[in-house]
Amino acid sequence: MAHTIDISVVPPPLKSDWNPPAPSGNSVSPLVERRLLPAGPAYLAHVKRAVHKLTFEEHDKHVEAENERLGLNGTGANGEDDLGVGDEEEPEDLLTLDAKEWKKQDHYAVLGLSHLRYKATDDQIKIAHRKKVLKHHPDKKAGIAGDSNDDGFFKCIQKAMEVLTNPERRRQFDSVDPHYEDLESEVPTEKQIKNTKDPQFFFKNFAPVFEREARFSRKQPVPMLGAYDASKQEVEGFYDFWYNFDSWRSFEYLDKEINEGSDNRDDKRYTEKKNKSERARRKKEDTARLRGIVDLALAADPRIKRIKQEEKEAREAKKKGKTGAANGLSAKQKEEEEKKKAKEEAKRKEEEDTIARAEAKKAKAAAANAAKKARRAARATEDGTPA
Template sequence: MAAATVATVPLATADFKSDDGTPNFRSLGRLSAAVNRKIEPFGAAFLAHARRKRHGRTFSEDDRIQALARVKKTEDDDGGEISEPEDALMLQREAKDWKGQDHYAVLGLSKYRYKATDDQIKKAHRKKVLRHHPDKKAAAGQVDSDSFFKCIQRAHEILSDPVRRRQFDSVDEAADVEPPSKKEAQKAFFKKWRPFFESEARFSNRTPVPLLGDENSTKEEVEQFYDFWYEFDSWRSFEYLDEDVPDDNADRDHKRHIEKKNRNARAKRKTEDTKRLRHDAATVQQVDAVLDDVDKVLGVVDADGLAKLVDELKIAGSDSDKVKAVFVATVTDLTAAGKVKEADVKVFKS
């Protein structure tokens, strides 16, 4: 280390005055004596300098290698939690079409969607930024557009904002579960319908949400389920699909027209969504009532009556009207025999 150099700096005299002659300085003491201290280079800048010297790298080469190392570290820390293949078409998206993009897919969170935590969103954003940052690509000699990077930033901007994320979740069709077809429900009624109601439950303002039970559910549980879903209180909104409102500088009449148009469109979608859910609940209740009537019939019919019922059902085949007619006739016979009360039957009434 070079020898320390002692600099002698005299204090201003007591009668020191500024240029305009005003005395604005008064000496209060003396400088302390010089101290010989050992100074060592330290910090990120020095470590980067030492690393470049050691490996003989230029600034750009070192930046590129460090960026790749950060990406690898992020992926290793991920442990597969937020990793998924990147679709080639998605990478070519135009940033201006951000409203039509799947924000969860952009960040690699397709399998989580509305269940993704804030921490997962933060980690996923960091991972994508490290991989697709324009500076990192430029350092690697790639001349790609920064359009997808802007898509990443937009996705993070929306999903990290609770209000805007809710708006997107409201119209995220990829998270919806379609109701089963009639054929699917016939094979496994409860198993096929349960995921549908579990998916719709995420929109409920009220908790806990009663979900579809099974053949062992009590009458009270069944009634509670249908009462809840027929009067479902949903927070689902449709602002995300609004038409863009012009700036404040635009024609005010046109702006009011667009705002009114958006309000009407949101109200219409809300009404349609409520009707859709009630229709599905009614479908389930109707099938549930049929199953309940079938259980009542099978619970009281004797061996001869059961054999007759089976033969007639074989003849009816898959024709729903004929099947219903067979059960209606059977219920009529059981009612006449006093084995079933007509008031207890919901569907198979004569």
């Protein structure tokens, strides 16, 4: 329990030679009306409480939740958003890197950007570098007992910053990024494709492969693998793009360094020639590697089989349609032929009837003439005169 102690304070007496100050002869300035505008964190907090009808306790809870959210997103102690970079775990093998072997190092891992790699922006690289420098500067370890490699790792940090902030050198490093070189072997084999029973195996395993390779394309955007129901035009466009893939990937980063201090021109020319030859060889091998991936994907793509089956069914349907149309035309022609034959038969019967009537008429006339002659002959006989 707290105890309260009252302490009496007695002001000291005035000096004997003290006199009150003489009044000033200056006139008092006139009163001026000023308009004060409320501002500041306290006023903003008051407005938030008033608008959202929050109590002080509820407002404090909201503030704590907001601070936690900003903390997860990487807000530093000074309130500056560090974009969540540079805080990756530092294993022992990373801290013991040899600064002289900088070409064999993963510069993104050194700066704590392994999760971003080639997607890291310039601002993220600068923030990560600043955090690493503040953490591993040799002056911070001065006087600490024990063998420490902070000086060597600090040099690795500086070298990583030098490489990644230079666009040309960063592109050279991205071309041979050790992280992606390890992933290049993770391509499905023909045996795996043949033995799988998963209908989505092709898309699950080949889609990440083409996404990784797309970063080297000079032409953007790059068509991705797509889904099973992609149209024939999309599938053909995808393979046409990847069979004509224009890669900016280069291998200068792996060039053999010319011996420092060497003044021998022949040595320099030989080294440069050797480096150029090695770059061309690696470029050729990389092109063949990518072409092999595209060939394998084309041979295993289930959409090719689906498109061929659809085209076959379309041809058969078209053929059936033509056959049906031909059969319908024959029936119509047959009906017309029958009508034509009936018409010709009717015409022929009419002609026969006409001829029969004409012959009957002639026969009737001939019979009448014969009867008339017979009557004349009979009358002549009766009269006794020759007919």
